[in-house]
Amino acid sequence: MASFGRFCLFAWLLWGNLGVRGDDSAIVGVCKKIGMYYDMCYDCLKSNPQEPDFAAKSIICATDAYVILRKSAFDFSLNSTGRFREVAQLCVDQFDITLGYCKAAFKAWRLKRKLATLAFLRSGLDYYFKCVNHVFEPVPIEYVVQLNTAKDFNEVSLEIVSLP
Numbered sequence: 001m002a003s004f005g006r007f008c009l010f011a012w013l014l015w016g017n018l019g020v021r022g023d024d025s026a027i028v029g030v031c032k033k034i035g036m037y038y039d040m041c042y043d044c045l046k047s048n049p050q051e052p053d054f055a056a057k058s059i060i061c062a063t064d065a066y067v068i069l070r071k072s073a074f075d076f077s078l079n080s081t082g083r084f085r086e087v088a089q090l091c092v093d094q095f096d097i098t099l100g101y102c103k104a105a106f107k108a109w110r111l112k113r114k115l116a117t118l119a120f121l122r123s124g125l126d127y128y129f130k131c132v133n134h135v136f137e138p139v140p141i142e143y144v145v146q147l148n149t150a151k152d153f154n155e156v157s158l159e160i161v162s163l164p
Contacts, residue, residue, distance in 0.1 A: 030054050033163060037156045040149075044156065055109055058157040059121070063102040065150040066124075070095035072146055073131070076139075084139075091131035098124040102154075109161065117161050125154050 024046065031041035044061035051057050073095055077088035101124030108116035128151060135147075 027054070030160060030163065034156060034159045037152055037159070040152055041156050041160070044153065053109075055117070055157070055161045055163075056106065058153070058160045059102060059106045059109060059117075062121070062124075062150070062153040062157045063099065063106070065146070065153045066095055066099050066102060066128075069146045069150045070099065072143055076143070087131075087134045090134055094127045094131040098127045101127065105157070105161075114161065118158065121154060121158050121161065125151070125158075128154065 027042060027045045030045065031038045034041045040061075041058070045054050045057050048057050048060065051060070070092060073088050073091040077085055077092055080088055101120045105117045105120035105124065108120055132147060132151075
């Protein structure tokens with residue numbers, strides 16, 4: 001009996017060390033439908049195992065990316081001068097609106113209103129572009145990465161919510 005216990009312990013340790021944590025075929029299936037954003041989709045949907053709703057997870061990921069982006073824009077508005085400071089302040093305002101649309105999209109999704117969810121996500125993306133279209137001056141590469149990440153997560157959300 002003791003050897004069976006050791007065998008089970010060994011098997012459990014080996015299984016855990018191989019990185020097998022559960023079946024993620026549903027996540028892979030959804031993310032394959034997304035296409036070019038596969039890695040972002042997979043990381044997002046895998047990140048919150050307590051939330052079984054993939055669309056809700058993707059909206060949360062987009063919201064989190066916009067929170068980070070808004071904080072960076074706010075820091076730039078405080079630490080910059082001239083035209084870039086004005087643009088950074090404009091972006092803070094636009095990202096506040098975008099965050100409101102993300103929160104509204106999440107609520108609409110929870111109320112099973114798919115068309116409203118898509119409309120809110122698209123409106124949030126429109127306000128994102130109202131900021132980005134004003135950024136002409138060279139900005140730090142970290143900010144460019146944050147800008148692209150937020151847009152990509154928003155697009156992933158749009159794709160996942162659009163799935164039948």
